[in-house]
Amino acid sequence: MARFTPGARVRARAADPDGHTRLPRYARGHVGEVVEVLATWSLPDATVRGVTQPEPVYTVRFSAAELWGSGSHAVLLDMWESYLEEV
Amino acid sequence: MSGGHAEVPVAARVRQLEERLISAGLITDAELDEILTQVYDSASPVNGARMVVRAWTDPAYHDRLLADANAAAAELGFGPGTRGYLLKAVENTPGVHNVIVCTLCSCYPTSLLGPSPSWYKSFAYRSRVVREPREVLAEFGLELPEDTEIRVWDANSETRYLVLPQRPPGTDDKDEEALVSLVTRNGLIGTATC
Numbered sequence: 001m002a003r004f005t006p007g008a009r010v011r012a013r014a015a016d017p018d019g020h021t022r023l024p025r026y027a028r029g030h031v032g033e034v035v036e037v038l039a040t041w042s043l044p045d046a047t048v049r050g051v052t053q054p055e056p057v058y059t060v061r062f063s064a065a066e067l068w069g070s071g072s073h074a075v076l077l078d079m080w081e082s083y084l085e086e087v
Numbered sequence: 088m089s090g091g092h093a094e095v096p097v098a099a100r101v102r103q104l105e106e107r108l109i110s111a112g113l114i115t116d117a118e119l120d121e122i123l124t125q126v127y128d129s130a131s132p133v134n135g136a137r138m139v140v141r142a143w144t145d146p147a148y149h150d151r152l153l154a155d156a157n158a159a160a161a162e163l164g165f166g167p168g169t170r171g172y173l174l175k176a177v178e179n180t181p182g183v184h185n186v187i188v189c190t191l192c193s194c195y196p197t198s199l200l201g202p203s204p205s206w207y208k209s210f211a212y213r214s215r216v217v218r219e220p221r222e223v224l225a226e227f228g229l230e231l232p233e234d235t236e237i238r239v240w241d242a243n244s245e246t247r248y249l250v251l252p253q254r255p256p257g258t259d260d261k262d263e264e265a266l267v268s269l270v271t272r273n274g275l276i277g278t279a280t281c
Contacts, residue, residue, distance in 0.1 A: 022243050024190050026217065039173055041245050057244055068218055073237035075217050078244030 002056040002081070008034045009087040010060060012079065020048040023083040027075075031087055032062040035076065043080045055081045126168055126198055134165050135199035135249055136270035138176075140263055143254040152176045156249065160199065168198025169247075177240055178251040179277075184231055186224065186277030187240045187248040188216045196247040200275050207276065217241060227278040250277040 004010055014029035022044045036059045046053035060079045064071030108114050138159060142149040152159040156174040160166060174196060177185040189195065193208040206212050216223045220237045224230075231237065240248045252274045258266060273279035 022191060024241065024243055026190070038244070038246065059246075064218075071219065073220050073239060075239045075241060077241045078246050080244070 002037045002058075004034045004037075004056075004058060004081070004084065004086075006034050006036060010034055010058075010079075010084040011087050012060075013083055013085060017045060019045060021045045021083075023079070024077065026067060027062060027077055027079075030062055030066050032060040032066070032077070035059040035061050038078060041080070043082055045080075045082070057081070058084070060084070127202070129168065130198045130201050132199070132201045132270070132272035132275055133267060134163075134168075135196070135272075135275040136267045137163055138165070138199065138249070139251055139270050139275070140266040142176075142251055143266065144263065149251075152251065153178060165199060169196065172196070173246045174199075174249065175240075175246055176249050176251045177238065179253045179280075181253070182234070183236045183238060184224075184277065185238045185240060185248075185250045186216060186220055187242060187250060188213055189242040190214070190217055191241075191243050194242040194247060196249055199249060200272055204272070224278060227273065229279055250275055252279075252281040255281050 009031055010033070011031050012023060012027045012029060016025075016028075017023075038057045038059055040054050041057050043053040043055055058079050058081070060077055062075045062077065064073045064075065067075060105116075105119060109116055109119075138152060141163065142152045148159065148162075151162070153176055156176045157166075157169055159176070160169045160174055177187075179185055187195075188207075190213045193203055193213075195203045195207060197203065212223065217239050220239050221231060224237075242248055252270065254266075255269060258269065261269075269281055271279055271281065274281040
């Protein structure tokens with residue numbers, strides 16, 4: 001069951017994990033909006049340790065102003081649920 | 088495969104992995120060769136172009152492409168090459184321009200766009216296009232109007248993106264083959280209009 005629904009404001013986790021992750025550094029700590037619940041896939045951070053951990057994956061839209069402090073474009077990223085927290 | 092990669096350290100790891108898979112009986116050498124040949128021999132931006140042109144000329148296909156691009160690819164015979172990831176088509180409109188990148192590595196729908204260009208894998212493109220896409224696109228010769236919204240899609244998960252460009256004006260009389268020849272690899276990535 002997906003914890004977030006389209007339109008929800010979410011924050012990408014700021015912590016720097018010890019191992020592999022597919023949460024790009026530039027998004028960490030920033031707030032975006034859920035656009036779509038994409039699918040359920042195993043968290044890569046767990047998969048790389050040989051553990052299958054399926055969870056919802058969301059497309060999240062970040063504004064350039066939020067990510068970089070300037071710019072008018074948008075960046076859309078796919079985020080495993082573990083990468084997100086409520087705002 | 089391309090000759091220049093045989094000496095890089097990862098090539099030895101890939102060979103070891105292949106040997107382990109083969110010795111475990113999970114796959115044979117011949118099967119591996121067949122899959123690689125199939126993917127790389129048929130991988131071409133003409134495949135993506137055919138999907139785009141079908142979407143331009145068939146409104147029902149256009150809607151199916153945006154709703155389920157994997158199924159839309161399979162309809163045109165591109166199913167085998169697009170297995171294993173979620174394919175999404177993102178549509179350019181008069182007010183919105185899309186461009187794709189993989190900031191973490193170089194994810195890319197190879198079977199539909201052909202082998203990726205070296206700049207797509209470059210650190211410069213990957214780091215700059217998420218930060219200053221308008222400037223990067225201008226360097227490709229694509230000057231967008233100030234009020235066009237740019238959407239940068241970072242393929243950081245199991246999703247692969249394909250841009251659906253706008254049909255160029257003045258092409259109403261062109262047949263399917265002529266239209267296919269208008270669509271470029273850069274148009275499918277979003278670093279060109281078409």
